[in-house]
Amino acid sequence: MIPTSARPTDLLSGIRAVAAGDAVVAPALTRRMIETFAPHFPDAERPENPDLRLTLLTDREREVLTAIANGWTNNEIADRLILAESTVKTHIGRILSKIQARDRVQAVIFAYDTGLVRPA
Numbered sequence: 001m002i003p004t005s006a007r008p009t010d011l012l013s014g015i016r017a018v019a020a021g022d023a024v025v026a027p028a029l030t031r032r033m034i035e036t037f038a039p040h041f042p043d044a045e046r047p048e049n050p051d052l053r054l055t056l057l058t059d060r061e062r063e064v065l066t067a068i069a070n071g072w073t074n075n076e077i078a079d080r081l082i083l084a085e086s087t088v089k090t091h092i093g094r095i096l097s098k099i100q101a102r103d104r105v106q107a108v109i110f111a112y113d114t115g116l117v118r119p120a
Contacts, residue, residue, distance in 0.1 A: 031071025051114045056098040064091040069111035
């Protein structure tokens with residue numbers, strides 16, 4: 001079923017992602033997964049061996065990655081960080097490339113694993 005809030009550009013992006021072999025997960029589902037599983041994450045301040053890929057990210061990319069890990073949509077990131085949605089998509093592409101993640105789900109896992117974000 002197609003959500004009523006989906007815009008044609010979002011649908012096309014999703015279709016292209018699936019055609020390229022990537023997974024598409026709705027940000028709302030990501031948010032629910034985080035809320036469900038976050039209490040089960042280890043409560044460590046920082047990992048013992050920091051992941052050097054985190055140092056490759058700019059401050060803005062870290063901000064966007066944090067927003068992704070909090071389950072924000074591209075539109076929410078754009079609105080809250082005062083960016084164009086195309087700029088958000090550019091940041092996400094660069095983040096995925098720098099941290100060697102296939103998709104947003106892997107980026108969220110990376111953000112939690114590196115201690116960039118912590119369960120609420």
